[in-house]
Amino acid sequence: MASTVSFTPPLALASLSGEADADWARAGAEYAGSAFLGGIALDADARAAASELVDRDRTEFLPDDPLAFIDRELESLAETPIKPAFNVRSATVDPVVDAARICRDREAYLEINAHCRQNELCAVGCGETLLRDDERLARYVDRAAATGVTVGAKVRAEVPGVDLPGLARRLERAGADFVHVDAMDSESVIADIVDATDLFVIANNGVRDDETVREYVDYGADAVSVGRPSDNPVVLERVHDAVEQRLGLEVNR
Template identity: 65%
Template sequence: MSGSGRPFDPPVALASLSGESVHEWAERGAEYAGAAFLGGIAIDEESREAARAMVADRDRTEFLPADPLAWIDRQLSALADADVRPAVNVRSATVPPVRAAAEACVAHGAILEINAHCRQAELCAAGCGETLLRDADRLAEYVRAASEAGATVSVKVRAEVAGVELRETAAAVEAAGADCLHVDAMDSEGVVASVVEAVPDLFVVANNGVRDARTVREYLTYGADAVSVGRPSDDPRVLRRVHDATAEWFTESEQRREVQP
């Protein structure tokens, strides 16, 4: 990323894939991370209806707080004194609730993350999650609404989606006002380099399989500005390894720049 601003530092994020990311989880990992992505939660009626179906079919209750905006306010208020920047990952099939969630995040200095990532059939049928990834114009509308509300905006995406060119998606959301692209690389880690090449001014967070120095260095060598830890985000041993490896890599990178003629 060219430019001086970073949405969070240190450049390690907590990004639970269980969907059960709440303020207590963020507080436990704050020692090792610069950001914690809470949620994701369903915030409009269409996505909430899909979440209700998921509750009925698979007991996935974490997507469905009784009052999404009140949940955001409570969670972010609880993190007011934590040494980590909170972010809220939201699922929505419509734009207005995204704007409202962005305004709630602005009030707490939090990042608003638009979920264009989840592939559960119920969410996709409702028009959110991965469905947004397949429609860059519609995704850009969400980003624009959140950005115009004054939020720092992240977009969570995944690689290996048929018919989706992440370079083009990245360019579209950047033009709409996104600040971060949170890339689940799946088994295509090199996609991070392709995205960074396309949008060098977008803050790129690499996700998937981040566990140790080897995986950290792989993503940072590809040009990622930060990494995020998914499933083991509640394991302090993993977080410590990732934090230390990231700090070491950026220290070495700075030293290399200093000795260049």
């Protein structure tokens, strides 16, 4: 069955650790159809790993109550014309289910982080480690999907031993609605995933202009996302205009 995920324009703001909050989403709402807040560490092990990242000068969201933080941030976006989503990290599944219920009730998407490759996160079973453990990742998706939330995963290409199209098929069977793909330098993997599934495919990495948007659209991406320049209105306007042209949208800003 085809995914029901949709946002207009099909341009997303991709999560940036410690930076992608509600204020950030509001600032980009003029250009993007969706904003992926987070990532947010949910359980004790993930939070300990995030604290270690802060100790080496990375920015991270470390509120006292991460679930209350998700709820607060989503509530504050209720009147903003953008589809919110939250990127979550957890070494255990139960907090993901709790976050899924909040996202469901706030009409937001839930994105399970199987993407981050920092050693601290991988050591506790988050991020790329979860990407390598398709059984556990599928269980996270299955448990989250059972709440009724729209759920997907952020994944990364070029990870040795990981068959992304095959993984995407398994996540779709588990109840995933979308996959958010950091294509790295393997842009054609987007076409492989599109051919293998009916998931809504968001292409990420190096999206800056018409050329990069065109490449991902030609590979069959349903949407593209902008990461690091997501707070740069010059880049966002350029990408927005390219998305409008390449995907034949009529967007009023």
